[in-house]
Amino acid sequence: MKTAKTGALAAMIVCVCYLSGCSMLDRIIGADDWKEWTPETTSVQVHADGSLTETIFDTLDQTWYQGNELQDMIARSMNEYNESHTDRAIQVTSYSDTDGKVKVVIDYRTGEDFAAYNNTQFCCGSMLDAQMKGFLFEGSFYAVDKDRLQGEAMDAAEPLSHKEYSVVISDGTHVVQVPGEIRYVSKGAQPVNSHVAKEADTANEDGSSLLYIIYEKDQEGFSLQSE
Numbered sequence: 001m002k003t004a005k006t007g008a009l010a011a012m013i014v015c016v017c018y019l020s021g022c023s024m025l026d027r028i029i030g031a032d033d034w035k036e037w038t039p040e041t042t043s044v045q046v047h048a049d050g051s052l053t054e055t056i057f058d059t060l061d062q063t064w065y066q067g068n069e070l071q072d073m074i075a076r077s078m079n080e081y082n083e084s085h086t087d088r089a090i091q092v093t094s095y096s097d098t099d100g101k102v103k104v105v106i107d108y109r110t111g112e113d114f115a116a117y118n119n120t121q122f123c124c125g126s127m128l129d130a131q132m133k134g135f136l137f138e139g140s141f142y143a144v145d146k147d148r149l150q151g152e153a154m155d156a157a158e159p160l161s162h163k164e165y166s167v168v169i170s171d172g173t174h175v176v177q178v179p180g181e182i183r184y185v186s187k188g189a190q191p192v193n194s195h196v197a198k199e200a201d202t203a204n205e206d207g208s209s210l211l212y213i214i215y216e217k218d219q220e221g222f223s224l225q226s227e
Contacts, residue, residue, distance in 0.1 A: 052113075120171050137156035140155065165216050
């Protein structure tokens with residue numbers, strides 16, 4: 001489990017509980033069934049309109065917190081953020097804590113809200129927008145076919161030539177679902193299926209810190225919004 005890169009909610013959890021384990025991706029649904037995929041580990045789903053849904057899973061030692069303490073801390077933190085930003089920029093849509101197994105679902109109005117609230121690097125949008133925001137597309141990239149990397153590593157010139165594609169850039173702490181078919185990923189990312197990617201087990205071997213997921217938007221109107 002990562003300890004160096006934590007978001008706002010993760011920091012809160014560390015303050016009130018002992019982290020006793022992390023979910024793994026062993027039970028993810030088959031690679032070709034992307035429409036049936038649902039988060040089973042901490043994930044972020046990027047929607048076609050630029051909004052996001054974050055799903056956080058963790059296991060807590062209940063001797064380190066009481067009652068609704070964690071839920072109350074999350075609510076206060078988000079209220080403070082919303083007071084200084086657009087109202088309802090972020091909101092918890094689901095919270096459960098059963099036998100110390102916590103699941104929190106949070107909606108974010110934009111990727112900028114996700115990055116600011118969690119104090120992390122994150123970008124979702126067009127390739128040009130990402131470049132304008134200072135993301136350099138450094139390192140090696142691989143073409144993707146469904147759940148597999150294709151061919152040899154390439155530099156960024158080939159992915160960047162597709163200005164019609166969109167990109168999600170993350171710090172690797174979340175599995176990422178995008179609203180389109182993944183065409184390229186940076187070294188250190190591993191496709192799970194045609195619309196989902198995660199940090200590979202060997203991601204830090206080259207010292208890279210950001211994952212780039214480049215995708216072609218879906219044209220069929222399928223919505224990734226959680227119901």
